[in-house]
Amino acid sequence: MIDLTDIKKIYATGDIQVVALAGVDLHVGAGEFVSIMGPSGSGKSTMMNILGCLDTPTAGQYFLDGTDVSKASGNQLAIIRNQKIGFVFQGFNLLPRTTALENVELPLLYAGLGAKERKERALLALESVGLAKRVHHRPKELSGGQQQRVAIARALVTRPAIILADEPTGNLDSRSSEEVMAIFQRVHEDGNTILIVTHEPDIAEYTRRIVRFRDGHIEGDERVQNPRKAMPQVEEEKGAVS
Amino acid sequence: MNFLESLRVSLRALKANKLRSMLTMLGIIIGVGAVIAMVAIGNGASASITSQIQGLGSNLLIVSPGQSNSGGVKGGAGSANTLKMEDLPKIQAAGSAVKAVAPSANKNVQVVYGSGNTSTNVTGTTAEYAEIRNVNVERGHFLTQQDVDGSARVAVLGPTVVENLMGSSTANVIGKTIKLNNVPFQVVGVTASQGSSGVMNNDDMIFVPITTAQMRLIGNKYLRQVFVEAASADMMQTAQEEITTALQKAHHIRAGKPDDFSIMNQADILATMQGVTQTMTMLLGGIAAISLLVGGIGIMNIMLVSVTERTREIGIRKAIGAKGRDILSQFLIEAVVLSILGGGIGIAFGWLGSNLVGKALKLNASMTVSSVLMAFGFSAAIGIIFGVFPARKAAAMDPIEALRYE
Ligand SMILES: Nc1ncnc2c1ncn2[C@@H]1O[C@H](COP(=O)(O)OP(=O)(O)OP(=O)(O)O)[C@@H](O)[C@H]1O
Numbered sequence: 001m002i003d004l005t006d007i008k009k010i011y012a013t014g015d016i017q018v019v020a021l022a023g024v025d026l027h028v029g030a031g032e033f034v035s036i037m038g039p040s041g042s043g044k045s046t047m048m049n050i051l052g053c054l055d056t057p058t059a060g061q062y063f064l065d066g067t068d069v070s071k072a073s074g075n076q077l078a079i080i081r082n083q084k085i086g087f088v089f090q091g092f093n094l095l096p097r098t099t100a101l102e103n104v105e106l107p108l109l110y111a112g113l114g115a116k117e118r119k120e121r122a123l124l125a126l127e128s129v130g131l132a133k134r135v136h137h138r139p140k141e142l143s144g145g146q147q148q149r150v151a152i153a154r155a156l157v158t159r160p161a162i163i164l165a166d167e168p169t170g171n172l173d174s175r176s177s178e179e180v181m182a183i184f185q186r187v188h189e190d191g192n193t194i195l196i197v198t199h200e201p202d203i204a205e206y207t208r209r210i211v212r213f214r215d216g217h218i219e220g221d222e223r224v225q226n227p228r229k230a231m232p233q234v235e236e237e238k239g240a241v242s
Numbered sequence: 243m244n245f246l247e248s249l250r251v252s253l254r255a256l257k258a259n260k261l262r263s264m265l266t267m268l269g270i271i272i273g274v275g276a277v278i279a280m281v282a283i284g285n286g287a288s289a290s291i292t293s294q295i296q297g298l299g300s301n302l303l304i305v306s307p308g309q310s311n312s313g314g315v316k317g318g319a320g321s322a323n324t325l326k327m328e329d330l331p332k333i334q335a336a337g338s339a340v341k342a343v344a345p346s347a348n349k350n351v352q353v354v355y356g357s358g359n360t361s362t363n364v365t366g367t368t369a370e371y372a373e374i375r376n377v378n379v380e381r382g383h384f385l386t387q388q389d390v391d392g393s394a395r396v397a398v399l400g401p402t403v404v405e406n407l408m409g410s411s412t413a414n415v416i417g418k419t420i421k422l423n424n425v426p427f428q429v430v431g432v433t434a435s436q437g438s439s440g441v442m443n444n445d446d447m448i449f450v451p452i453t454t455a456q457m458r459l460i461g462n463k464y465l466r467q468v469f470v471e472a473a474s475a476d477m478m479q480t481a482q483e484e485i486t487t488a489l490q491k492a493h494h495i496r497a498g499k500p501d502d503f504s505i506m507n508q509a510d511i512l513a514t515m516q517g518v519t520q521t522m523t524m525l526l527g528g529i530a531a532i533s534l535l536v537g538g539i540g541i542m543n544i545m546l547v548s549v550t551e552r553t554r555e556i557g558i559r560k561a562i563g564a565k566g567r568d569i570l571s572q573f574l575i576e577a578v579v580l581s582i583l584g585g586g587i588g589i590a591f592g593w594l595g596s597n598l599v600g601k602a603l604k605l606n607a608s609m610t611v612s613s614v615l616m617a618f619g620f621s622a623a624i625g626i627i628f629g630v631f632p633a634r635k636a637a638a639m640d641p642i643e644a645l646r647y648e
């Protein structure tokens with residue numbers, strides 16, 4: 001599914017060169033659930049952005065689902081981002097002043113789907129993250145955990161090949177974190193490929209494989225012996241208005 | 243993404259920022275409104291002047307005392323005392339192109355009837371005046387040849403004078419005696435209303451025999467103007483030449499010396515006045531067009547700010563699969579919608595403005611289809627021209643850079 005060969009990312013700020021990724025080789029197969037850990041500044045986000053086709057590597061090769069992404073044009077990258085990748089950010093990155101439903105519909109809009117199908121699929125995706133009763137709320141009317149679930153619904157709605165999440169629980173309390181991880185576990189059980197970046201060992205234990213970063217290198221790569229099961233059900237919605 | 247979807251996305255963004263959208267449109271609204279109103283008022287003024295000049299009479303030539311400057315426009319003419327009643331038969335006999343001749347001498351007088359009291363302009367003339375200047379008499383009759391020959395103290399009043407004197411323009415005034423500068427005159431007729439056009443009120447006039455006017459009111463023998471009707475429109479030029487020759491002979495003007503009279507031709511006046519109003523219209527329209535340009539720059543300015551401000555939004559859209567072209571069309575459509583909407587509102591305001599000014603100045607300020615289309619096309623073009631730059635800037639953004647933007 002994902003094949004990285006000697007990926008390098010070097011930032012040149014003025015005279016100083018910052019090596020964010022110093023040659024990363026990584027293979028992630030279809031259906032894997034991987035967490036990426038490592039100290040701050042070790043290059044985790046840099047790699048996720050490259051995996052998500054938001055950024056391009058300075059050197060190296062990246063094959064996603066069989067296509068050489070390093071050779072794709074800006075337009076092709078946009079199509080890949082739209083159809084193959086679902087990206088979840090630490091800071092949610094929802095459009096403000098736009099309802100949950102419209103936010104989730106957005107990737108389908110750029111995919112060229114009709115209004116009716118967009119709405120149906122977005123509603124399904126929101127339902128699957130337990131937000132059926134919050135579809136007409138704007139981001140600022142939602143809690144952090146709910147916003148992140150909207151963002152996850154937006155990532156899932158195009159049924160992408162891989163889901164990438166950069167510290168999806170970084171801004172959430174432990175209860176919301178568990179809800180989010182429960183969703184990821186369920187999505188994984190449905191056969192999706194998921195990579196998440198996290199600082200918290202607890203969170204990593206919900207996944208099946210941990211890749212450790214240090215100074216732009218992969219330092220360790222291990223299976224999780226006894227993956228924890230996140231509480232499957234989502235908080236009861238009280239007094240919600242749809 | 244198709245056009246309709248892009249349009250919807252753009253409209254939503256504009257709606258989310260109502261105040262700013264309104265302020266952005268303001269420049270275009272004022273610009274388009276000004277262009278429309280200025281052109282409409284200019285056209286109205288031009289039409290009004292044309293009808294005024296045509297209302298002077300048909301195939302009209304006006305002989306004035308004093309020298310004319312070149313081009314046929316009256317310069318300082320009219321002040322000199324070179325035209326007299328004796329010239330009249332000579333002009334009449336100048337040639338076959340001359341059909342009718344009427345003199346005119348004017349004076350502002352105080353008019354009194356009973357307790358009614360007004361001041362107006364008295365024109366001393368002859369019976370031919372009515373035909374030459376298209377004056378119709380509603381009641382009574384116009385001045386006659388006998389009135390002129392006998393220096394009769396008779397007067398024909400305009401309806402406005404009657405109204406000012408007696409409180410109603412239909413009041414029975416025929417046969418009554420009014421006083422012009424304390425000289426009693428008997429009213430023999432009331433002219434039909436010609437309506438006032440622009441600053442000139444054709445109804446606020448009194449006609450008396452030229453002989454009486456010179457003797458009793460003005461106190462000299464000179465004429466202010468001589469109106470000549472040419473036999474036909476084609477004969478205007480011939481008539482002008484014939485009169486020139488006749489008057490040069492009568493006034494003993496040797497070849498090469500300047501004439502002591504000038505002849506204006508209705509067509510010349512019309513052309514000159516139309517040229518003036520056209521220039522004015524273009525000038526006003528041009529100034530208004532500059533404000534339209536400023537409005538366009540305003541749109542570009544706001545759109546640039548908007549692009550910077552919404553960098554993060556652009557980043558998010560790109561991260562979930564928006565192509566450069568999607569972002570480009572969104573911002574371009576926003577700019578075009580702003581300018582077209584502004585143009586539409588501007589047309590409404592321009593229409594309103596030209597109507598109000600038209601009413602105030604008694605002009606028929608007609609909004610032309612071409613000026614509406616032009617303003618509309620112009621504002622759409624402004625939206626595209628000034629929207630392209632910010633939209634391209636937005637479309638060219640790097641997704642990760644845009645997402646990092648704080
Ligand atoms: N746009 C940039 N310009 C210059 N240097 C950058 C840029 N982005 C990242 N870096 C540098 O690259 C290195 C890796 O950064 P990265 O964000 O990938 O770290 P990280 O592992 O995600 O850290 P954290 O856990 O704090 O999120 C850091 O040293 C950082 O300073």
Ligand SMILES: [Mg+2]
Pocket residue numbers: 044045046166
């Ligand atoms: Mg990071």
